Every structure is written in structure tokens, then in C-alpha cells.
Amino acid sequence: MALLRARDLAYGYDGRSVGHGVNLALDAGEVLCLLGPNGGGKTTLLKTLVGLRRPLAGAVWVEDARLEQWDAARRARVLGFVPQSAPAAFAFPVRDMVLMGRVARHGLFARPDAADLAAADAALARVGISALAERPFTAISGGERQLVLIARALAQEPRILVLDEPTASLDFANQDRVLSLLAELAGEGLAVLFSTHHPDQVFAIGSHVAMLRDGVLMAAGPVGRVLDAATLGHLYDRSVVVGEVEGRTVCFTRADRP
């Protein structure tokens, strides 16, 4: 039985439908990448998959449980979600931001304990931002914030990690670092699902891919079977070249339309 599964999922917000008929499965150790043009409904789909939005139809299952029936704390102990950005109103130190990932493990009136601190520091170290621990979250760069949000999700110690464009505001080196980290985490048995605009990243670390266009899955399955120049060209309405450079698969678009 898959760890995370969407069955005939219709999703949207404010009663407005964004997409429908989504069937997906994700298992421990897999890296599922969500590709698709802007405005195709990727963020809304991810939020529905982690239980932040109610499905309009169908359901999301975590093993044999319907996600909708879980309370927020139970959900957060299994599913870690990294949003695209986090506008911060107050200048919490980075370590406190990461500590917040521990809240689901405690009662309503609790405050973080020593074990939480250790988990937060371990998460900071894992993402390689221990040096930022005391800096105010409002005073660091957008890319650094994204790393903090990833560390916070790791502090949740989830079984499934869902990330919404985790590399969007990262520099070249940090993109590579985050991708390696995600691959490592999957190697340790975490189920990883992330959306991206770079098919290269899918070739690099993805085990599975889902291609979303206009709210409908155009194609989904193992990367080796589904992702090629033809499907990419169809997804983005561009002619796409896929090739090998030093053993790695790379791709780029051609100016002319197919």
C-alpha cells in the first residue's frame, strides 16, 4: 500500500475548481516531482495533498487512513510541508523558526524542551545553515529563508516531505545542495514530493514524475518511462531537446514551436 495516495482527486479553493481526476501514489524512498506550466494548479494540488485544503471530490490517503479525518497535529507529524515563501511579520531568530516545526509533538500549552532544541539544531546542521541560527528570520535573504523552511520541515521528522518549488529562490550552488539533500533523505526512507520548473532536476534525482497541465495530470509514472522530449514538449508547448552530458541528462527548449 502506498504511503501517500490521491484517488480521483478534485481540488481547488473557495469553491472554485482548479483540477480534477488526479491519481497519484508515493512510497517511502521515492522522489516524486511535479512538473507543469505556471498557473497549472501545482501549489493548490500540493496543499490539497498535505491536507491544508479539503478535496472537492475524491480523497487523499496516508496508508489506510483518510487524511481529512486527521487533526492538524497528527497530520504534521507525518507530513512536512515547505511553502514557496513565508512572509514573516515578526523577527524571530532562525532557530526559533525551526523549533516551531516541533509544535505538533506537544500539547496545547507546551513550550519546546531540550529534545526539541536538539532536533532543531540537527535540522539546521543537516541543511547547512547552523551559522544562521541566531539571525532574525526577517534579516536573511529569500534563499536563506527557503533553507530555513526546509530545516523546519525536517525538524518535524515527517515520513513524507512535500516541498513547493524548494529551489525557486536559491543560487546555483544551493540548488545543488538542496537537491542532493532531498536525494539523501529519500535514500534514508523518506517519501519526497516536490514541484519544480526545471526538468533537469527531475532527471537528476526524481524516481517518478507527474506532469500537470490545466489541473489535469497529462502523464505520471517512473521518470525513465514518462519523461522525454516528446512529453516535455507537449507539457510546455515548446520543442524540447533532451541529451546526455557527462552521464547526466540535461534538457533545454528550442525557440521554434513543435
Added chain:
Amino acid sequence: MSLSTRSGRSVWLWVGCAAGLALLAAGAFAVGAYPIGGAGLWAWACWRLDLGPAPAPVVVAVIENIRGPRILAATGVGAALATAGAAYQSLFRNPLVSPDILGVSSGAALGAVIGIFLALPVAGVEATSFAGGLLAVATVYGVAYLVRGHEPLLVLVLAGIVIGTLFSAGISILKVLADPYNQLPAITFWLLGSLAGVQAKELALLAPALVIGLLPLLLLRWRIDIMTLGEEEARALGVDARRVRLMVIGAATLLTATAVSIAGIIGWVGLVVPHLARLVVGPAFARVAPAAALGGGAFLLLVDTVARGASDVEIPLGVLTALVGTPVFLWLLATSRRGWG
């Protein structure tokens, strides 16, 4: 200052603040028509502890019936307003909101004005004021519930402004209808904010309301920090955002309505004090709340002492807090560029 760094230094900071507040209170006893200095207070304390002879009856009367209740009320009302403000600011993710949002102050004020208009006794006025404050929040919540599908906090704030305006209109109507010789002056002075009439029995109302309002806020301190990330992120981290929001608004509204029912409308304390507290102790609510409570209590005690000591006529508290609050607020606005507190 991080949640994770706790030093002995911060303990001494709190002890120092509390001692400062106590000194301020002792100083406040020395201001007034019958000044009571340290010796008088000491004699009274010894007598109360069965350690010495009774002081003059007038000293006992001033301490226990006149100045004591007023000093306690000023401290309690200031602490209530500032802590409520801190909670609203965290919950609404905006360091510029105050207890006036959600229409609490207007609702409590309308309730009190109705009480005065109906010539109810003091306790009755407090009850109607409290009911008005809660009614305002319930109405605002009801409106926000009916207008779903938008950013929930924005709807709450806007509904608060609209309902607050409606309640203010209600106050104006009652002012027009009120007897211009007795009721109108009473209503006007009450609306300007004053602790002149505070009696010991009103403290009996203030004390439990303070405890019932402050306790959940202090207990929810970590969850309140997480609510500053916004509702969706708080839910993603496993916080039952709806329940926490309801508890925080309920507690902060109780604090605000109690303060308004005792002292009238006193602006700025709930806005400026928590803001300054955040600048000093950082954004963690576990520290902001006690800092705001101490700071708010000390500030209003100071203002009230000036109000009754500066001239023969008592200056309305709302006027004084506005005189202090406006420049401080403008200074904050000008100096904070990004990353509030």
C-alpha cells in the same frame, strides 16, 4: 533573544522591572491631597502584618479605600490593555493593531453608555460594558463567518472597523438623547477615560478577569508565536489554528472589556506598550506578554498619577495617553523600516 537562550541575566531583568513597578506604586502614594510617604506605608504594612501599632485612621482610609484601589486599578488596567494588545498584534500578524480592532473598545463603550443612560449602579454599568464588548466580538465573528472565502483575518479586522463605527454611532445617539445636565457630562468624562471613581469592589471584578484573561495567553505562548506565521502555515505545522484563534481572541477581549468597563476608553496603551516590549525582549510571546503587562501597568500608573497630581482638575487619561502615545508611535513608524521588533 532566542527561545533557546535563557540566561540568569534575564531573571534579574524581570526582578528589576517588578521592583521598579513597586517603587513607582510607592511613589504614587506620595502624590495627592493627603500624601503618604514611605514611613506611612511602612507603618500601615507593619500594622496589617500584626507587627506594629495602628496608624492614624486617615492614613488607613487613604491607603485602603482611596489611593490603594486606584493604584491597583491603574496597574491592572494598564497590564490588561497592553497584554491584550500584544496578543492581538501576534494573532493579526501586525504590530500596528490594538485592542480597538474587532470593535471591542467601541462595544464596551456603548455598553457602558447604555448603563449610564439607564442610570444603572456602577456594577450595572460594568456589566453592560462587558456585555457590549463581547457582543461586538460576537457580531464581528458572525459577519466574518458569513463572509467566508476571503482572507479570514482581513475580514475580521475590516468587520471590526465597520462594527466599531456602528457602535460609535450608537454612542452618539445616546449622547444626543441623554439628559444634558447629569448624564451627558458623566458619559463624556467616562468616554475620555478615568480611574477617579474606582472603588475596592471594582477591583474584585478586575482581579479574576485579569487572571482568566492572562492565564490562557501565557499558557498558549508558543502556539501564539506560531500563529504569527499565518493561519495556513500554523495549520501545516500542526496547530489547530481555529481553536487557538478563538481562545486568544476570547482572552484578549475579556481583558479589554474589563479594562474599558472600569476605566473608560484609554487608547494607545495596547498599541505602543507591546510594541516597545517587543523591541526590548524580542518577538517571543513568552517574554512579550509579561514585559507588556509590567510595562503597561507601570505606564498607566505613571499616567494616572500625573493625571491626578499635575493640576487641581483631573486630566482625562485618554488625553494623556494620546499625548504620550502619538509621538512615540510616530517615532516607531519612522525608525522601523523592516523586521518589526
